Amino acid sequence: MKITSKIILCVAAIAMVSFFSACESEDYGSSSEKQYVHVDDIQINVESVDFVLGVSGTAAITPQLSPSTVTPQDLIWTSSNPSVVTVDNNGVLTAHSDGEAIITIASQDRSIVKTCKVAVSHIKLTTLKLNYDDYTLQEGGVMNLSVALQPANAYYQNIAWRTTNASVATVENGKVTAVRAGKVDIIASCLDGLEDTCHVTVKSNTENVIFNPYVKGEW
Numbered sequence: 001m002k003i004t005s006k007i008i009l010c011v012a013a014i015a016m017v018s019f020f021s022a023c024e025s026e027d028y029g030s031s032s033e034k035q036y037v038h039v040d041d042i043q044i045n046v047e048s049v050d051f052v053l054g055v056s057g058t059a060a061i062t063p064q065l066s067p068s069t070v071t072p073q074d075l076i077w078t079s080s081n082p083s084v085v086t087v088d089n090n091g092v093l094t095a096h097s098d099g100e101a102i103i104t105i106a107s108q109d110r111s112i113v114k115t116c117k118v119a120v121s122h123i124k125l126t127t128l129k130l131n132y133d134d135y136t137l138q139e140g141g142v143m144n145l146s147v148a149l150q151p152a153n154a155y156y157q158n159i160a161w162r163t164t165n166a167s168v169a170t171v172e173n174g175k176v177t178a179v180r181a182g183k184v185d186i187i188a189s190c191l192d193g194l195e196d197t198c199h200v201t202v203k204s205n206t207e208n209v210i211f212n213p214y215v216k217g218e219w
Helices: 002-032
Strands: 041-044 048-053 058-060 063-066 076-079 085-087 092-095 099-106 113-122 127-130 134-138 142-144 147-150 160-163 169-172 175-178 182-189 195-203
Touching: 041 099, 041 113, 048 092, 076 085, 085 099, 092 113, 127 182, 127 195, 134 142, 134 175, 160 169, 169 182, 175 195
Parallel strands: 048 113, 134 195
Antiparallel strands: 041 063, 058 092, 076 099, 085 092, 099 113, 127 147, 142 175, 160 182, 169 175, 182 195
């Protein structure tokens, strides 16, 4: 009997602990949910925002809210085009790419809705110039092309390289390697639509090398 009583007491104790733990969990869950906040009015300080990538950084929409107890976190913030610009629960905007988006600020019941237009652009390259217009290589020879870009604060400065005939010469990050005799164009381009070309002639190793009388052993 004593053993049975002890078992019953243990089971009862475990049940009570489980009950209180469940209550605490429910209380915690309900407190973490966003509580409804009534909003009488939303006024925003801007109707449009212009971003320049790499220059503007971030910006914020600061609404005037009524009653004064309402905070930006109590509102619903959305972007119509998150690939262009995103907005957080504090109204902070972050630009990502060229384009336009509409930022919507609404009360939780959506009885009040305000919008702000955001336009994102970037400083474009105006000059892309290779260090050579023409170049001659022997088969197996290597040369390096470099690019001068203007302005220096242009946002997109990554260069794409391509060859018009990889069987004659290849290119990787501006390094040109001659493969076999022939003519080929090496082209550098950028996202802003600019490009420049170097005309490369590859000569066969069986062709006569230009005679240089000042090199010992050639005469």
